[in-house]
Amino acid sequence: MHPTDFTLRGAIDALNEGVISSVELTTAHLDAIAALNPRLNAYITVTGEQALEQARASDARRKEGVTGPLEGVPLAIKDLFCTAGTLTTAGSRILGNFTPPYESTVSGNLLRDGAVFLGKANLDEFAMGSSNTTSASGPVENPWSRANDPDTRLVPGGSSGGSAAAVAARLALGATATDTGGSIRQPAAFCGIAGIKPTYGRCSRFGIVAFASSLDQAGPVARTVEDCAILLKSMAGFDPKDSTSADMPVPDFAAACARGVKGLRIGVPKEYRLEGTPPEIEALWEQGLAWLRAQGAEMVEISLPHTQYALPTYYIVAPAEASSNLARYDGVRFGLRVTEPGSDLRDLYERTRAQGFGAEVRRRILIGTYVLSAGYYDAYYLKAQKIRALIKRDFDEAFAKVDAIVTPATPSAAFGMDEKQDDPVKMYLNDVFTVTANLAGLPGLAVPAGLDAQGLPLGLQVIGKAFDEETVFAVGTAIEQAANFTALPRLRAGA
């Protein structure tokens, strides 16, 4: 067995049993990155020397009898998490030379638990996108391709496209990611892996480059649901440095995976049966519900009547918060500065931001600025906040009747790199099934459940009650076991 083929759980066991060392495991992943990253572009920065140093230190700790929950496990870190002393770009030119002097709480938690960092994963610029084509470091390629059309390069989804592609291609055992409207779940589904956006407040946002603060949540992507549970346990936890961090105990998520679904009531929202959804996605959804029924769960039709308004609501709230958060990039304190001879301060701001931000980021800042501007605030931003409350109320009422909700993860399989690039609204529709969980602050898990006719992975989504990731993991594991998803991407280490 090639060391990059371990699941994260399998690697932890192999390390504990002395079958492999962290240096061997890390070296195998660095070799795989060297071979495949020039094609996939999943990593912006590879920290090879530092990774080997961390692996050696981990092996030494193990000899001393000290083993953290992730001792010696090599991971990829989305380049949105500040890592002390390591370039952190957010996929943007404006942060192209930014080396943070501090560590994000989530990545710090992983280091505390013994993890090894292979490098920083590519992403859409400032996590704004659904195809990982807006990165200043170039697009990421999905390691999967269509069986009948292997030469068309597909997107890995976004914004956590580098994280998902790296894990699918076996260039990491797991990765950190973030999700503001679907940025963990959509790329996980496109790349045939699992990923969870936990409840808002579960993971600290401290040290994560901010996009839309009331929607952003960190979470893991990995090749199994249990691996996600193990990673989330380490990433999560109360942090006084984030005023929205939840002061709640972190359960043993991995233990919850094996709970089973017997007696659980699973909500099936009728508004998620969208016109134009490919029949194979509808069929996979039905299949997923049948699997759960066979394992003893009860299906309950529910209504989430404001679903159709979720995406336009998101495209007011998220750009509004982004326009405010991204005001800090002014060319004065850090990052890019662009001036012309004779530039005054205002000209410095305007040139720096025009050249430092890519087209999609500029577009969202402009929309956000407009919806917050005098005279339009009530019509747009306040209206969106009220509809957000209605969307949350829909979920509150549904969760009075059910324990979890199961839906498709995405309205399509991965698409070609040249598709959907001409119309922003068409790109936004990728998040139609995922964005509601962000608006309501709920946990959502994507789990690979099948292949489409062209051999591309399709995922299902499990949405849970706030702070009930345990039920989400149980339902996700039940789907995963029934689906027995063993298909592999064409581009992968050891292939």
Next chain:
Amino acid sequence: MSLDIATVRRIAALARIRLEEGELAQAQAELNGILGWIEQLQAVNTEGVEPMAGGGAVALRPRPDAVTDGGIADKILANAPDRQGEYFGVPKVVE
């Protein structure tokens, strides 16, 4: 609501993003495309609904009004594009 060119120019100025004259028409078309799509929200009855600000149900915590950090000027200045001693350099603001 449809944005005219003057409004696009004003929004760009508020956002401190330089738009060249030749870029205004495309920006106008893109923004109007998005705003036209968002317009459907006006159909939702939101009478008496409290706006939802923030992402969590947890109330914000008060914390002691105390200094918790400091003495790290070098770290703060480490990424400055134009460091001048202990200061960030900017173009002359006051004549």
